Amino acid sequence: DTAVSQTPKYLVTQMGNDKSIKCEQNLGHDTMYWYKQDSKKFLKIMFSYNNKELIINETVPNRFSPKSPDKAHLNLHINSLELGDSAVYFCASSQLTRTEAFFGQGTRLTVV
């Protein structure tokens, strides 16, 4: 069984559109994250949720809005997509913030 699954795996969309990426974890973890990996493979944290509560919100445009309906899900909604949003977005989860993180397979977003 997949521990952290995110959908879709690939997303190609036009500038200005709104899109969502879904993430689910079946590990019983209490903390979930969204990371963005750019073309140089640099991984930057965007958001972190603990028990459905936002605990980390890095300097991310407010066009990005995370939503955590329950502990097992953390979705990412992006409004008014821009070319610079093209990247691979990874969802991850961990038990508390001091243990190993489990990553999803990533969503490659391409904005054209």
Place this chain on the structure above:
Amino acid sequence: SQQGEEDPQALSIQEGENATMNCSYKTSINNLQWYRQNSGRGLVHLILIRSNEREKHSGRLRVTLDTSKKSSSLLITASRAADTASYFCATGGTGANSKLTFGKGITLSVRP
């Protein structure tokens, strides 16, 4: 801001040789972790070393941590072609809601 800095940025070795990768960081940490990312895939956790530990082993992996120098090294012994991947160090902070901060990664190529 980026915490971990790995070196070298790229490493090419022959199968059977050992690979050593280094990571330096800037602030106090609770733990340091190493992850592997195969091309087009998510990150996979390899090993976690806590700030009060100096060395840890897991199979062909050996990690050291020197908190006085704020550095860590990952040694992969008897490398295999399947070890070809990008390797990232990540630091977990000391705060209750600290985040995992990743370095830029090292690209390891193991030639058969």
